[in-house]
Amino acid sequence: MQFKGRTVAAFVLLTMVASVLVTLTVTEGLYGIPSAALQSGTAPAVQAGQSGLSGEEMNKLNAVVSLIESKFYRDVDRNKLVDGAINGMMGALDDPYSVYMEKDTAKHFSEEVVGSFTGIGAEVTMENGKVVIVSAIKGSPAEKAGLLAKDVIVSVNGEKLAGVQLSDAVAKIRGPKGTKAKLQIMRDGVPQPIELELVRDEIDVETVFAKLRPDGIGVIEIRQFSLHTGERFAEELESLESRGMKGLVIDVRNNPGGVLPVVVSVAQPFVPEGKPIVMVEDRSGKREMTVSKGSGKPYPVAVLVNKGSASASEVLAGALGEAGGAVIVGETTFGKGTVQVSYDKVTGDGSLIKMTVAKWLTPKGNWIHEKGIKPDVEAKPPAIYTVPRLSRSAVLKKEAIGQNVRSLQVMLDGTGYEPGRKDGYFSDETEEAVIRFQRDSGLPATGQVDDRTATALELKVIERIRDERYDTQLQRAVEVVAERIGR
Known part of the structure:
Protein backbone atom coordinates (compact mmCIF):
# COMPACT_ATOMS: atom_id res chain seq x y z
CA MET A 1 0.00 0.00 0.00
CA GLN A 2 1.38 3.36 -0.92
CA PHE A 3 0.16 6.29 1.09
CA LYS A 4 -0.85 9.62 -0.40
CA GLY A 5 -1.48 12.93 1.27
CA ARG A 6 -0.13 14.40 4.44
CA THR A 7 -1.39 11.77 6.83
CA VAL A 8 -2.95 8.40 7.17
CA ALA A 9 -4.34 9.19 10.57
CA ALA A 10 -5.65 5.98 11.99
CA PHE A 11 -5.45 4.84 8.42
CA VAL A 12 -9.14 4.66 8.46
CA LEU A 13 -9.75 5.49 12.05
CA LEU A 14 -12.08 2.62 12.35
CA THR A 15 -13.41 3.77 9.08
CA MET A 16 -10.30 1.90 8.15
CA VAL A 17 -9.71 -1.41 6.64
CA ALA A 18 -8.70 -2.87 9.91
CA SER A 19 -5.56 -4.97 9.75
CA VAL A 20 -4.32 -2.87 6.87
CA LEU A 21 -3.70 -0.36 9.59
CA VAL A 22 -0.73 -1.62 11.45
CA THR A 23 1.23 -1.99 8.29
CA LEU A 24 4.85 -1.43 7.50
CA THR A 25 4.71 -0.87 3.76
CA VAL A 26 7.40 -0.92 1.13
CA THR A 27 7.58 0.75 -2.21
CA GLU A 28 8.65 -0.28 -5.66
CA GLY A 29 11.89 -2.24 -5.90
CA LEU A 30 12.73 -1.95 -2.21
CA TYR A 31 14.36 -4.70 -0.17
CA GLY A 32 14.71 -7.29 -2.86
CA ILE A 33 11.08 -7.24 -3.93
CA PRO A 34 11.27 -7.08 -7.73
CA SER A 35 10.12 -3.76 -9.10
CA ALA A 36 8.45 -5.55 -11.99
CA ALA A 37 6.23 -7.34 -9.51
CA LEU A 38 5.07 -4.07 -8.01
CA GLN A 39 4.62 -2.42 -11.38
CA SER A 40 2.49 -5.23 -12.70
CA GLY A 41 0.63 -5.71 -9.45
CA THR A 42 1.57 -9.36 -9.35
CA ALA A 43 3.32 -11.13 -6.53
CA PRO A 44 6.94 -12.25 -6.80
CA ALA A 45 7.47 -15.61 -8.47
CA VAL A 46 6.43 -18.61 -6.40
CA GLN A 47 9.61 -20.16 -5.11
CA ALA A 48 8.16 -23.64 -4.99
CA GLY A 49 8.23 -23.65 -8.77
CA GLN A 50 4.50 -23.42 -9.42
CA SER A 51 2.44 -20.30 -10.03
CA GLY A 52 -1.36 -20.28 -10.04
CA LEU A 53 -3.77 -23.17 -9.77
CA SER A 54 -3.21 -26.53 -11.40
CA GLY A 55 -5.84 -27.94 -13.74
CA GLU A 56 -7.01 -30.29 -11.01
CA GLU A 57 -7.33 -27.45 -8.50
CA MET A 58 -9.19 -25.27 -11.00
CA ASN A 59 -11.59 -28.11 -11.77
CA LYS A 60 -12.26 -28.56 -8.07
CA LEU A 61 -13.19 -24.91 -7.60
CA ASN A 62 -15.31 -24.86 -10.74
CA ALA A 63 -17.12 -27.96 -9.55
CA VAL A 64 -18.01 -26.31 -6.24
CA VAL A 65 -19.22 -23.13 -7.95
CA SER A 66 -21.35 -25.17 -10.36
CA LEU A 67 -22.76 -27.21 -7.49
CA ILE A 68 -23.73 -24.09 -5.54
CA GLU A 69 -25.29 -22.40 -8.56
CA SER A 70 -27.30 -25.45 -9.55
CA LYS A 71 -28.26 -27.01 -6.20
CA PHE A 72 -28.27 -24.33 -3.51
CA TYR A 73 -31.83 -23.63 -2.34
CA ARG A 74 -31.79 -19.99 -3.47
CA ASP A 75 -30.04 -17.82 -6.03
CA VAL A 76 -26.54 -16.67 -5.14
CA ASP A 77 -24.45 -13.65 -6.09
CA ARG A 78 -21.55 -14.99 -8.12
CA ASN A 79 -19.33 -12.07 -7.13
CA LYS A 80 -19.88 -12.91 -3.47
CA LEU A 81 -18.79 -16.47 -4.15
CA VAL A 82 -15.55 -15.31 -5.74
CA ASP A 83 -14.89 -12.73 -3.02
CA GLY A 84 -15.60 -15.35 -0.40
CA ALA A 85 -13.12 -17.74 -1.99
CA ILE A 86 -10.39 -15.09 -2.00
CA ASN A 87 -11.17 -14.15 1.59
CA GLY A 88 -10.89 -17.81 2.45
CA MET A 89 -7.45 -18.05 0.86
CA MET A 90 -6.22 -14.97 2.70
CA GLY A 91 -7.67 -16.29 5.94
CA ALA A 92 -5.84 -19.58 5.44
CA LEU A 93 -2.55 -17.67 5.67
CA ASP A 94 -3.30 -17.15 9.36
CA ASP A 95 -1.77 -13.67 9.20
CA PRO A 96 -3.82 -10.71 10.42
CA TYR A 97 -1.91 -8.33 8.16
CA SER A 98 -2.66 -10.16 4.92
CA VAL A 99 -6.14 -9.20 3.75
CA TYR A 100 -8.38 -8.96 0.70
CA MET A 101 -10.34 -5.76 0.18
CA GLU A 102 -13.33 -5.90 -2.09
CA LYS A 103 -13.84 -3.07 -4.57
CA ASP A 104 -15.93 -0.80 -2.32
CA THR A 105 -13.68 -1.35 0.69
CA ALA A 106 -10.55 -0.71 -1.37
CA LYS A 107 -12.13 2.46 -2.77
CA HIS A 108 -12.89 3.75 0.74
CA PHE A 109 -9.36 2.93 1.81
CA SER A 110 -7.83 4.83 -1.11
CA GLU A 111 -10.02 7.85 -0.38
CA GLU A 112 -9.51 7.86 3.35
CA VAL A 113 -5.73 7.78 3.41
CA VAL A 114 -5.63 11.11 1.59
CA GLY A 115 -6.65 13.49 4.34
CA SER A 116 -9.49 13.95 6.79
CA PHE A 117 -12.26 11.45 7.32
CA THR A 118 -14.75 10.31 9.91
CA GLY A 119 -14.61 7.53 12.45
CA ILE A 120 -13.73 6.85 16.07
CA GLY A 121 -9.96 7.17 15.59
CA ALA A 122 -8.58 3.76 16.47
CA GLU A 123 -6.39 1.18 14.80
CA VAL A 124 -7.46 -2.45 14.94
CA THR A 125 -6.19 -5.84 13.94
CA MET A 126 -7.37 -9.44 14.28
CA GLU A 127 -5.80 -11.72 16.88
CA ASN A 128 -7.06 -15.26 17.42
CA GLY A 129 -10.40 -14.37 15.87
CA LYS A 130 -10.85 -11.27 18.03
CA VAL A 131 -10.92 -7.63 16.96
CA VAL A 132 -8.11 -5.99 18.94
CA ILE A 133 -7.22 -2.32 19.39
CA VAL A 134 -3.70 -1.41 18.28
CA SER A 135 -3.79 2.25 19.24
CA ALA A 136 -6.12 5.22 19.65
CA ILE A 137 -5.16 8.35 17.74
CA LYS A 138 -4.43 11.38 19.90
CA GLY A 139 -7.44 13.67 20.24
CA SER A 140 -9.83 11.15 18.66
CA PRO A 141 -13.12 9.89 20.12
CA ALA A 142 -11.36 6.58 20.82
CA GLU A 143 -8.67 8.25 22.89
CA LYS A 144 -11.17 10.40 24.77
CA ALA A 145 -13.16 7.26 25.58
CA GLY A 146 -10.06 5.62 27.04
CA LEU A 147 -9.60 2.82 24.51
CA LEU A 148 -6.25 1.10 25.00
CA ALA A 149 -3.91 -1.07 22.98
CA LYS A 150 -4.86 -4.76 23.34
CA ASP A 151 -8.50 -3.98 24.21
CA VAL A 152 -10.85 -6.47 22.53
CA ILE A 153 -13.99 -5.13 20.86
CA VAL A 154 -16.72 -7.66 21.65
CA SER A 155 -19.70 -5.96 20.05
CA VAL A 156 -20.79 -2.80 18.24
CA ASN A 157 -24.28 -1.40 18.78
CA GLY A 158 -25.31 -4.79 20.12
CA GLU A 159 -23.90 -6.80 17.19
CA LYS A 160 -21.36 -9.41 18.24
CA LEU A 161 -18.07 -9.43 16.34
CA ALA A 162 -17.06 -13.01 17.14
CA GLY A 163 -16.44 -15.01 13.98
CA VAL A 164 -16.85 -12.14 11.50
CA GLN A 165 -14.33 -11.05 8.89
CA LEU A 166 -12.22 -8.12 10.03
CA SER A 167 -13.45 -5.97 7.16
CA ASP A 168 -17.06 -6.75 8.18
CA ALA A 169 -16.29 -5.82 11.78
CA VAL A 170 -14.84 -2.51 10.62
CA ALA A 171 -17.92 -1.86 8.51
CA LYS A 172 -20.02 -2.15 11.67
CA ILE A 173 -17.76 0.26 13.58
CA ARG A 174 -17.38 2.94 10.94
CA GLY A 175 -20.04 5.50 10.17
CA PRO A 176 -20.89 9.14 9.47
CA LYS A 177 -19.86 12.03 11.67
CA GLY A 178 -22.19 12.53 14.62
CA THR A 179 -23.48 8.96 14.76
CA LYS A 180 -22.94 6.80 17.82
CA ALA A 181 -20.96 3.61 18.19
CA LYS A 182 -21.77 1.68 21.36
CA LEU A 183 -18.83 -0.63 22.04
CA GLN A 184 -18.48 -3.49 24.48
CA ILE A 185 -14.83 -3.93 25.42
CA MET A 186 -12.91 -6.65 27.23
CA ARG A 187 -9.67 -5.58 28.90
CA ASP A 188 -6.99 -7.60 30.67
CA GLY A 189 -7.31 -7.21 34.41
CA VAL A 190 -10.94 -6.03 34.24
CA PRO A 191 -13.32 -8.94 34.92
CA GLN A 192 -16.47 -7.38 33.48
CA PRO A 193 -17.04 -5.95 29.96
CA ILE A 194 -16.63 -2.19 29.65
CA GLU A 195 -19.49 -0.36 27.95
CA LEU A 196 -18.50 2.72 25.92
CA GLU A 197 -20.53 5.05 23.74
CA LEU A 198 -18.48 7.03 21.22
CA VAL A 199 -19.65 9.70 18.81
CA ARG A 200 -17.95 9.36 15.43
CA ASP A 201 -16.20 12.51 14.28
CA GLU A 202 -14.12 13.94 11.47
CA ILE A 203 -10.46 13.41 12.18
CA ASP A 204 -7.76 15.30 10.33
CA VAL A 205 -4.46 14.28 11.79
CA GLU A 206 -1.23 16.13 11.13
CA THR A 207 1.72 13.80 11.51
CA GLN A 340 3.41 -5.73 3.70
CA VAL A 341 2.94 -4.91 0.02
CA SER A 342 -0.42 -4.03 -1.53
CA TYR A 343 -1.29 -5.37 -4.98
CA ASP A 344 -4.04 -3.33 -6.60
CA LYS A 345 -3.83 -4.62 -10.17
CA VAL A 346 -3.96 -8.37 -9.58
CA THR A 347 -7.73 -8.79 -9.70
CA GLY A 348 -8.47 -6.17 -12.36
CA ASP A 349 -11.75 -5.06 -10.76
CA GLY A 350 -10.66 -2.41 -8.26
CA SER A 351 -10.23 -4.79 -5.35
CA LEU A 352 -6.93 -5.03 -3.51
CA ILE A 353 -4.77 -7.64 -1.83
CA LYS A 354 -2.38 -6.64 0.92
CA MET A 355 0.04 -9.36 1.85
CA THR A 356 2.91 -9.88 4.25
CA VAL A 357 6.07 -10.47 2.20
CA ALA A 358 8.90 -10.28 4.75
CA ALA A 383 -4.38 5.96 35.49
CA ILE A 384 -6.39 8.93 34.27
CA TYR A 385 -4.87 8.49 30.80
CA THR A 386 -6.39 5.05 30.36
CA VAL A 387 -9.64 5.19 32.31
CA PRO A 388 -12.81 4.23 30.38
CA ARG A 389 -15.46 6.87 29.88
CA LEU A 390 -18.47 6.92 32.16
CA SER A 391 -21.52 5.01 31.04
CA ARG A 392 -24.69 7.09 30.87
CA SER A 393 -26.95 4.10 31.48
CA ALA A 394 -27.76 5.10 35.06
CA VAL A 395 -27.17 7.87 37.58
CA LEU A 396 -24.29 6.99 39.90
CA LYS A 397 -24.90 7.55 43.58
CA LYS A 398 -23.83 6.39 47.02
CA GLU A 399 -23.67 2.61 47.56
CA ALA A 400 -23.34 1.92 43.83
CA ILE A 401 -20.73 -0.68 42.88
CA GLY A 402 -18.94 -1.53 39.65
CA GLN A 403 -16.47 -0.57 36.95
CA ASN A 404 -18.35 2.64 36.21
CA VAL A 405 -17.85 3.80 39.80
CA ARG A 406 -14.17 2.88 39.62
CA SER A 407 -13.82 5.01 36.47
CA LEU A 408 -15.51 7.87 38.33
CA GLN A 409 -13.08 7.53 41.23
CA VAL A 410 -10.01 7.43 38.95
CA MET A 411 -11.25 10.57 37.18
CA LEU A 412 -11.88 12.39 40.44
CA ASP A 413 -8.49 11.42 41.82
CA GLY A 414 -6.70 12.35 38.59
CA THR A 415 -8.26 15.81 38.52
CA GLY A 416 -7.44 16.63 42.14
CA TYR A 417 -10.69 15.58 43.87
CA GLU A 418 -9.70 12.81 46.24
CA PRO A 419 -12.49 10.17 46.39
CA GLY A 420 -10.92 8.21 49.25
CA ARG A 421 -10.80 4.94 47.29
CA LYS A 422 -10.62 3.59 43.74
CA ASP A 423 -12.11 0.12 44.14
CA GLY A 424 -15.51 0.69 42.52
CA TYR A 425 -17.57 1.25 45.70
CA PHE A 426 -19.39 4.61 45.87
CA SER A 427 -18.51 5.58 49.45
CA ASP A 428 -19.25 8.65 51.56
CA GLU A 429 -15.81 10.02 50.61
CA THR A 430 -16.60 9.53 46.93
CA GLU A 431 -19.88 11.38 47.35
CA GLU A 432 -18.07 14.26 49.05
CA ALA A 433 -15.55 14.41 46.19
CA VAL A 434 -18.40 14.56 43.68
CA ILE A 435 -20.01 17.40 45.62
CA ARG A 436 -16.75 19.36 45.65
CA PHE A 437 -16.38 18.89 41.91
CA GLN A 438 -19.98 19.93 41.26
CA ARG A 439 -19.59 23.09 43.31
CA ASP A 440 -16.38 24.04 41.53
CA SER A 441 -18.07 23.40 38.18
CA GLY A 442 -21.22 25.40 38.92
CA LEU A 443 -23.43 22.31 38.97
CA PRO A 444 -26.13 21.33 41.48
CA ALA A 445 -24.24 19.78 44.43
CA THR A 446 -26.27 16.59 44.64
CA GLY A 447 -23.41 14.15 45.14
CA GLN A 448 -24.91 12.07 42.33
CA VAL A 449 -23.37 11.69 38.88
CA ASP A 450 -25.94 12.37 36.20
CA ASP A 451 -25.24 13.10 32.53
CA ARG A 452 -24.31 16.76 33.15
CA THR A 453 -21.84 15.90 35.89
CA ALA A 454 -20.36 13.02 33.90
CA THR A 455 -19.85 15.26 30.86
CA ALA A 456 -18.26 18.03 32.92
CA LEU A 457 -15.93 15.57 34.64
CA GLU A 458 -14.85 14.02 31.35
CA LEU A 459 -14.08 17.46 29.93
CA LYS A 460 -11.97 18.12 33.02
CA VAL A 461 -10.15 14.83 32.42
CA ILE A 462 -9.43 15.74 28.79
CA GLU A 463 -8.14 19.15 29.92
CA ARG A 464 -5.83 17.46 32.42
CA ILE A 465 -4.57 14.89 29.88
CA ARG A 466 -3.72 17.66 27.42
CA ASP A 467 -1.73 19.51 30.06
CA GLU A 468 1.90 18.51 29.59
CA ARG A 469 2.62 19.10 33.27
CA TYR A 470 0.72 15.92 34.10
CA ASP A 471 2.22 13.76 31.33
CA THR A 472 4.51 11.68 33.55
CA GLN A 473 5.84 9.59 30.65
CA LEU A 474 6.95 12.66 28.73
CA GLN A 475 8.39 14.21 31.88
CA ARG A 476 10.42 11.05 32.51
CA ALA A 477 11.78 11.12 28.95
CA VAL A 478 12.75 14.79 29.41
CA GLU A 479 14.48 13.91 32.69
CA VAL A 480 16.48 11.18 30.95
CA VAL A 481 17.65 13.61 28.27
CA ALA A 482 18.42 16.29 30.85
CA GLU A 483 20.53 13.83 32.86
CA ARG A 484 22.58 12.98 29.79
CA ILE A 485 23.04 16.64 28.90
CA GLY A 486 24.46 17.21 32.37
CA ARG A 487 27.08 14.47 32.07
Missing part, protein backbone atom coordinates in the same frame (compact mmCIF):
# COMPACT_ATOMS: atom_id res chain seq x y z
CA VAL A 208 4.50 15.91 13.06
CA PHE A 209 4.37 18.37 15.96
CA ALA A 210 7.44 20.01 17.49
CA LYS A 211 8.37 22.48 20.18
CA LEU A 212 11.42 23.68 22.10
CA ARG A 213 11.06 23.67 25.87
CA PRO A 214 12.51 26.49 28.01
CA ASP A 215 15.20 24.08 29.25
CA GLY A 216 16.50 23.67 25.68
CA ILE A 217 15.10 20.16 25.18
CA GLY A 218 13.14 19.67 21.99
CA VAL A 219 10.10 17.41 21.64
CA ILE A 220 8.96 16.09 18.27
CA GLU A 221 5.78 14.04 18.24
CA ILE A 222 5.21 11.78 15.22
CA ARG A 223 1.66 10.45 14.98
CA GLN A 224 2.00 8.54 11.73
CA PHE A 225 4.69 7.73 9.16
CA SER A 226 2.91 8.91 6.02
CA LEU A 227 4.62 9.88 2.78
CA HIS A 228 5.28 13.46 3.85
CA THR A 229 6.26 12.76 7.45
CA GLY A 230 9.96 12.54 6.61
CA GLU A 231 9.96 16.00 5.07
CA ARG A 232 7.99 17.50 7.95
CA PHE A 233 10.27 15.86 10.52
CA ALA A 234 13.41 17.17 8.78
CA GLU A 235 11.95 20.70 8.73
CA GLU A 236 11.07 20.66 12.41
CA LEU A 237 14.39 19.10 13.42
CA GLU A 238 16.33 21.74 11.50
CA SER A 239 14.25 24.48 13.14
CA LEU A 240 14.88 23.13 16.64
CA GLU A 241 18.61 22.73 16.03
CA SER A 242 18.89 26.27 14.64
CA ARG A 243 17.39 27.53 17.90
CA GLY A 244 20.06 25.87 20.02
CA MET A 245 18.38 22.62 21.01
CA LYS A 246 20.45 20.72 23.62
CA GLY A 247 18.64 17.37 23.53
CA LEU A 248 15.63 15.72 21.88
CA VAL A 249 12.64 13.55 22.78
CA ILE A 250 10.98 11.80 19.81
CA ASP A 251 7.45 10.85 20.88
CA VAL A 252 5.88 7.96 18.92
CA ARG A 253 3.29 6.92 21.48
CA ASN A 254 0.14 5.53 19.81
CA ASN A 255 1.82 5.78 16.41
CA PRO A 256 0.64 2.70 14.47
CA GLY A 257 3.29 2.78 11.74
CA GLY A 258 3.30 3.63 8.06
CA VAL A 259 5.77 3.63 5.20
CA LEU A 260 9.14 1.93 5.67
CA PRO A 261 11.32 4.29 3.57
CA VAL A 262 9.86 7.23 5.51
CA VAL A 263 10.87 5.87 8.91
CA VAL A 264 14.31 5.10 7.46
CA SER A 265 14.64 8.76 6.43
CA VAL A 266 13.65 9.88 9.92
CA ALA A 267 16.15 7.53 11.59
CA GLN A 268 19.08 8.21 9.27
CA PRO A 269 20.39 11.50 10.74
CA PHE A 270 20.67 9.89 14.17
CA VAL A 271 22.51 6.72 13.13
CA PRO A 272 26.22 7.13 12.28
CA GLU A 273 27.32 6.33 8.73
CA GLY A 274 27.83 2.67 8.00
CA LYS A 275 25.66 1.39 10.84
CA PRO A 276 22.46 -0.55 10.07
CA ILE A 277 19.03 1.03 10.46
CA VAL A 278 16.86 -2.00 9.68
CA MET A 279 17.09 -5.41 8.05
CA VAL A 280 14.42 -7.10 5.95
CA GLU A 281 14.34 -10.88 5.68
CA ASP A 282 12.38 -12.75 3.00
CA ARG A 283 10.92 -16.24 3.35
CA SER A 284 14.10 -17.90 2.11
CA GLY A 285 16.05 -16.27 4.95
CA LYS A 286 17.83 -13.80 2.68
CA ARG A 287 18.46 -10.52 4.46
CA GLU A 288 18.88 -7.06 3.03
CA MET A 289 20.28 -4.36 5.28
CA THR A 290 19.65 -0.63 5.06
CA VAL A 291 22.82 1.14 6.13
CA SER A 292 22.83 4.69 7.38
CA LYS A 293 24.41 7.55 5.47
CA GLY A 294 23.94 9.87 8.43
CA SER A 295 26.48 11.28 10.83
CA GLY A 296 24.76 10.86 14.18
CA LYS A 297 23.90 13.71 16.53
CA PRO A 298 26.03 15.39 19.21
CA TYR A 299 23.11 15.77 21.61
CA PRO A 300 21.26 13.08 23.62
CA VAL A 301 18.05 11.57 22.24
CA ALA A 302 15.21 9.66 23.88
CA VAL A 303 12.48 7.79 22.01
CA LEU A 304 9.18 7.75 23.92
CA VAL A 305 7.01 4.68 23.25
CA ASN A 306 3.95 2.91 24.64
CA LYS A 307 1.77 -0.12 23.95
CA GLY A 308 0.29 1.62 20.90
CA SER A 309 3.67 2.20 19.24
CA ALA A 310 3.70 -0.29 16.39
CA SER A 311 5.46 -1.26 13.18
CA ALA A 312 7.38 1.73 11.78
CA SER A 313 7.46 3.26 15.26
CA GLU A 314 9.22 0.13 16.44
CA VAL A 315 11.65 0.33 13.53
CA LEU A 316 12.57 3.83 14.67
CA ALA A 317 12.94 2.80 18.31
CA GLY A 318 15.02 -0.24 17.34
CA ALA A 319 17.29 1.73 15.04
CA LEU A 320 17.92 4.64 17.40
CA GLY A 321 18.18 2.42 20.44
CA GLU A 322 20.54 -0.21 19.00
CA ALA A 323 22.54 1.85 16.52
CA GLY A 324 21.95 5.51 17.37
CA GLY A 325 22.72 5.64 21.08
CA ALA A 326 19.23 6.77 22.05
CA VAL A 327 17.44 5.81 25.26
CA ILE A 328 14.03 4.13 24.89
CA VAL A 329 11.54 5.39 27.48
CA GLY A 330 7.98 4.30 28.24
CA GLU A 331 6.27 0.93 27.90
CA THR A 332 6.87 -2.23 25.88
CA THR A 333 5.71 -1.58 22.32
CA PHE A 334 2.98 -3.38 20.37
CA GLY A 335 5.15 -5.99 18.63
CA LYS A 336 4.58 -5.92 14.86
CA GLY A 337 7.60 -7.14 12.92
CA THR A 338 6.39 -7.84 9.39
CA VAL A 339 6.38 -5.96 6.08
CA LYS A 359 10.05 -9.83 8.33
CA TRP A 360 11.90 -6.78 9.50
CA LEU A 361 14.69 -7.03 12.07
CA THR A 362 16.41 -4.50 14.29
CA PRO A 363 20.07 -3.53 13.61
CA LYS A 364 21.20 -6.37 15.90
CA GLY A 365 19.00 -8.88 14.10
CA ASN A 366 16.21 -9.05 16.68
CA TRP A 367 12.69 -9.92 15.50
CA ILE A 368 10.30 -8.12 17.81
CA HIS A 369 7.09 -9.63 16.38
CA GLU A 370 4.49 -10.29 19.10
CA LYS A 371 7.09 -9.35 21.71
CA GLY A 372 7.64 -5.65 21.22
CA ILE A 373 10.61 -3.53 22.25
CA LYS A 374 11.20 -3.17 25.97
CA PRO A 375 12.15 0.32 27.13
CA ASP A 376 15.51 1.08 28.73
CA VAL A 377 13.64 3.27 31.21
CA GLU A 378 10.11 2.16 32.10
CA ALA A 379 7.47 4.85 32.56
CA LYS A 380 3.80 4.01 33.01
CA PRO A 381 1.05 6.53 32.20
CA PRO A 382 -1.15 7.91 34.99
